[in-house]
Amino acid sequence: MKKIFGTVLAIVCVILSSCGGPGSSLPKIGSVDIQMLSNEAELTKVYEAFKYVTGENIKKMDEVKFYVSSPSIEKGRENREDDFNLKVYYLNPKDKNKLFHVSYHSEVGWQEFVTNVELHHDADAESFVLEEQMFDMSSFTADKLFKIVQDALAKYKNDEKYSVQYVKDIEIKDDVVEVTIYSRLASNNIEQVFYYKADFNGVAQ
Numbered sequence: 001m002k003k004i005f006g007t008v009l010a011i012v013c014v015i016l017s018s019c020g021g022p023g024s025s026l027p028k029i030g031s032v033d034i035q036m037l038s039n040e041a042e043l044t045k046v047y048e049a050f051k052y053v054t055g056e057n058i059k060k061m062d063e064v065k066f067y068v069s070s071p072s073i074e075k076g077r078e079n080r081e082d083d084f085n086l087k088v089y090y091l092n093p094k095d096k097n098k099l100f101h102v103s104y105h106s107e108v109g110w111q112e113f114v115t116n117v118e119l120h121h122d123a124d125a126e127s128f129v130l131e132e133q134m135f136d137m138s139s140f141t142a143d144k145l146f147k148i149v150q151d152a153l154a155k156y157k158n159d160e161k162y163s164v165q166y167v168k169d170i171e172i173k174d175d176v177v178e179v180t181i182y183s184r185l186a187s188n189n190i191e192q193v194f195y196y197k198a199d200f201n202g203v204a205q
Contacts, residue, residue, distance in 0.1 A: 026110050027052050032084045034070050037167035038153060040146050047142040050088060053102050053110070060091040060134040062099055067169040067180075074182065074191070083107060089115065091134050099130075135175050140200050145170070145177065151204070152179035152196035162186055168193075175200050 027049040036042040046066055051058060065087040071080035086104040092114060093100070099115040149167055157165055162183045169180035181194040197205035 032082045034166045044142040057090040062089040064172040156194040
């Protein structure tokens with residue numbers, strides 16, 4: 001288990017989608033739909049965007065996270081639009097003692113950050129090597145990810161029992177994918193949240 005966490009040091013380029021140069025060519029995620037992470041075409045588009053901004057750094061990943069949020073469903077805030085976030089952390093190619101963080105928000109666009117690494121109190125600081133904590137995602141594909149999402153939905157989805165269900169969150173860390181499914185009971189509107197984990201081969205954890 002990793003014993004590190006990151007703190008943001010500085011913004012390298014704010015709102016890349018509005019900057020000149022490489023930011024203008026970054027992929028567009030498109031409109032937000034709360035079912036987008038359970039839709040094969042939409043999930044593939046998100047995954048390909050992640051691969052594009054990560055490039056060769058995909059071999060030294062720390063964490064990847066895709067998530068949608070619906071304030072009207074989750075918090076009862078009817079005046080708030082749904083949003084989508086993508087967060088990627090990988091070993092900083094210019095400084096192996098730091099992480100590089102790329103993020104996308106549907107209202108803001110792309111951003112980049114340099115992230116400092118801190119150790120939890122029970123980690124051995126003297127022997128710690130950040131690069132050894134990274135994992136390789138180069139052989140993991142959008143098809144494999146969608147299959148894991150399908151397996152999660154097959155286990156928890158129930159259209160009769162729930163008035164709404166959607167994949168809220170996909171987190172990839174340490175060669176494991178965790179899928180979060182948000183639900184509201186049709187009988188009383190109480191929320192229920194389910195978690196499904198599988199390794200890169202699709203084997204449930």
